[in-house]
Each structure stands twice: as structure tokens, then as C-alpha cells.
Amino acid sequence: MKIDLGGKAVVVTGGAGAIGRGIAIAMARAGASVVVNDIGVSLSGESGGGTPADSVVETIRAAGGKAVANSDSVSTWQGAHKVIAAALDNFGRIDAVINNAGTLQDRMFFRMSEEEWRSVIDVHLRGTFFISRGAAPHFKDQESGAFIHMTSTSGLIGNLGQANYSAAKLGVVALSKSIALDMERFNVRSNCIAPFAWSRMTNSLPTETEEQRERVARFQKMEADKIAPMAVFLASEQAKDVNAQVFAVRANEIMLMGQARPLRSVHTAEGWTPEAVAQHAIPALRPGFYPLHRSSDVISWDPV
Template identity: 50%
Template sequence: MGVLEGKVVLVTGGGNGIGKETALLAAKEGAKVVVNDLGGSLSGDDPGDAGPAEKVAAEIRAAGGEAVSNSDSVTDFKAVEGMIEQAKDTFGDLNAVINPAGILRDKMFHKMSEDDWDAVIDVHLRGSFNVTRAAVELFREKEDGAFVLFTSTTGLIGNVGQANYAAAKLGIVGLSRIIAMEGERKNVRSNVIAPFAWTRMIASIPVKDEAGAQRVNRMKEGMRADQVAQVAVALCADKAKNVSGQIFGVRGNEVVLFSQPRPVKSVARLEGWDPESLIDQCMPAMQADFTDMGPTSSVFPYDPI
């Protein structure tokens, strides 16, 4: 028996990359799967295509599993409610939602358009709200349910040219944390994963120099989508019911637990602060503990394991 035997799982973005590998693994571990994928381009510009989601669902069925496809957008709340109803109508229940669906529209912030900002926020942050809000009442009523949402080191650490993506992905961390806190008494769990994996999102990042080319090649060879899927599926299992409100990274065969913001240092002045004393005393006292401007590669400078 697999760790998801008897469970029903909705996987968004299930037609490619992490979503596809997660849907296939969830089925292998015994779950009945609703495979959702809009079937659009990486930028989300073009109309959807039902093909990718159905192809993955058909692959699951061919292997002896149970799956149906859905090609609606996570940005449409009514459509997401329909995904929940589809799971209930087809398989009688819903136990977990895994939401790696996403797009990219990279651009330096001073050149970013409102459309580029809105599109990324809509899919990632609004989409995460939609899939969690549409399912959370069902989970609370049953006193059982798991959400696995996806953040990024772009949000946790930073990456030039991805302000829209970073804002959305860090927002998802806050959303997941509150869902976990509010759901604790009802056994509603929520965790987030920051994946390191070769997907079409990573493939779209421009390579500007030899160091960048080597870094991308290491990701392609050493950090796969199926490795991320292992953690996503595990977090939905009954044996992981004590895991909630956490931020995990998956980098090859390495699983990382990220810290969450807590005070690092404080400086007090009994007579109170003014701008001059803040500049002359407070900031210098804290400077040694400032977070540097290094990107993800400076935090993870070693090859994947």
C-alpha cells in the first residue's frame, strides 16, 4: 500500500514539470487524482489546451490508477470550486491539494508593466488563495486535509528581474502560515515547498555567462522535478499529520528546512530615537547582522547532492 492509499488529491499545473511528476507519484502511492492544467504557455499569454492534463491522466489510468483531467484556470475562483466538485463527484471526496501551477514574466522592476505584475500575482498568489479557499471549508468540516503550496527562493532569498514572482511567492508563505495556524485544531495542514528543479520555468532564465551556464547545467542534471514530487506527496500522507506551517526546500536529494522571520537583534534608547541618533547609533549597531544582497547561488554555492 502506498502512503496515499484511499486519498483523493487535486494537483494543479499537473501537465508538466513538478505538477506532472507529483500527479504520477500520487497515483503510484495509491491516490485518485484530479489532474489540472490550463495547458497554456509559460507566460500565460495564450489560450489553454486540455491536452497536457488529459495526457497525464491517461498515463495514470494506463498504469492502473484512477485519474480525471481538468483544464480550467486557477485564477478563476468559480472554476476552482468546480475542480473541488469534480473530485467529489468523481471520487467521492477530496483529501489534499497540491498547487505548483505557475507562470513567469521576468523583467527588471523599473521596466515591468502592470500587466506583467498582475498576471504573475494572479496565477501564483490569487491562484493559491483560490485553491485553498475553495477546499478549506470541506477540510475543516471533515477535520482532515492537507495543502501543499509552492514558494521559491526568489521570494525567500531574492533574484534580480523577478520582483513580481518574488512578491507572489513570499505572499504564499504568509498565506500558508495563517492557514496552518487557523487549521491546527481542525487537522487542516498547510506547508510550502521551495523547489530546485529543472522545469520549463528554470529553462526560461537567460544565461549570460559561463558561470551561469554551468549553474543551469548543474540544475538540469542534479535537481529533478520527480525529487520535488517526493516531498509534496509525503506532506499529504496521514503519517505527516504532525507537519504543518513549515517551509521546505528540495534540492536534488537534499531536503532543506528554512527558517522563518524572527527578531535578529534589537537596540533600545531610553530617551527615544530621532533620525540622527538612528543613523549614528542604531543602524551601525545592527549593520553586522544585516542580510546581504546575495542571490540564491550565494546561499547554496555547492553542487546538488
């Protein structure tokens, strides 16, 4: 069975970075027409003075595919709607959006500034909403469409120095679930991918200690192009019954991630007092407590 995206148009935000580039090229290889969106700034949001999306478009066109570049910012309502308009103006339709644009402003929570908080939330969470909201009326009218959002185990599990990024990425999961619930009646689906890959995002990881250098070495084994097959599948008709799921992709490994469900419960007919909570409820619930793990503690084995 060959995945065929012929006749479909997709938007890939952050399409000039390592992961986005791989996804954009793979989408075009599968037959889709692609809007490669990238504003061409550094990881921290500074202007790079170029249009890196053009390079991806040239690569796609050289292989016989269809693509256009777009440099509007996903972090504003107007910019995001212009990104969607680029698909409609150039290809006459929109069938999938891949919310991949990202930025990092790592800082320990107790030192994080308002700007460091806002800039990351604006791109990851607000940007995901704005792009998705821009595509939603078209998906609704044609009664088809796929939302593919990039989350992170920093939000799903946890990480040091990333309160802004973790909050945004876990927010993306909740947003995806809400989109799935609201759009299911129109045959529109919404899923998340938590990618593990060496990219400009992970390129900023510190390497001051032996533990940090080992972590970076593990990441360097994870090729960014390995994320693309799952994204292409989720954009295809073969994924029509896959909705509201969270996948992690790590080298040649695909994981289905858990979602919040009750683990244990306690009940008393008389109602609870603070003392009864301390004496009875917490001891009964404590075996189900999660340790204060980071992502690397939970997914600790070498990539395959």
C-alpha cells in the first residue's frame, strides 16, 4: 500500500528547520503541494536576514514537486491566516497543517523573564491555535482535513529549565484533543507527534558536563528525517481513523504516549477532613504517585 497525497495541499510551519524540512520534502515526495513556512530567524527569535524556506522549495521543485515559500509569522492571527491563504492562493485548497514552528528560551523558572515566557508561548501554543483556526473553516466546509501538531516529552514528562516550553507543549496536546472533539463531526482529525531528533532546537543543549555530553551524543544519533514518515501517514487517508492520539518518534522507534486517566481513587461516606486526607487518602494514593522524573529518566534507553 503506497501512501499517496496527490491532489492535496499541506502547510508545514517551521519548514526550513531540520524536522520541518524533512517533513516538507517527504510530503512533496508523496505527491502533496507544500507551503513551506519559515520566518528565517535564529533559535532565540533574532532575524537571520534570509529566506531559508526558499532553499527547501528549490529542493522540492528540483525533484519535480510543487511548493511555495512563505515567511509570515504564525505567532499572530493575521500572519497565520496569511500562511493558510498562501495554500489557497497557490494550490486552491488546504488539506493538512503541520504545526512545527518553534523557538526556545531556556531558563530556570525562578529566573525566567516575562519576555522569555511570552515569546515561547506565542510561537508554540498561540501559533498552533492561529494556524489551526485559520484552516478550520476550510476543513469544515470540505468535511476533511488533518491537523498534525508537534508536542514534546518536555511537556508530557518534564524537563529542567523549560517552564515556558513545557507549558506550551502540554497545552498543544490539550488543544489537539479539543480540536479533535470539535471537528470529529466534519471528518477532521487532530494528532500530536513528540519528535526526538537532532535539530537547531536540540543544538542548543548544554555540553558542560559528562552527563550533558552523553545526552547530546544520544540526540545526534536521531536523524530529523525519521520524523517525516509518521507526519506523512497522519496527513493521509490511511489515517482517517486515527484521531486525538499522541505519538513519540525516536530514530526507528514509534511510541504511543499515555494520556491522563484516573489511576486510583478513595472514598468515604462521611466526607473528608484535612486530617482524614492525611491519615487515609494520601497513604492509599501514594503508591500511584509519579516520581519527579525528567524526560531522559523515563525514556532512558539508547535509540534504535
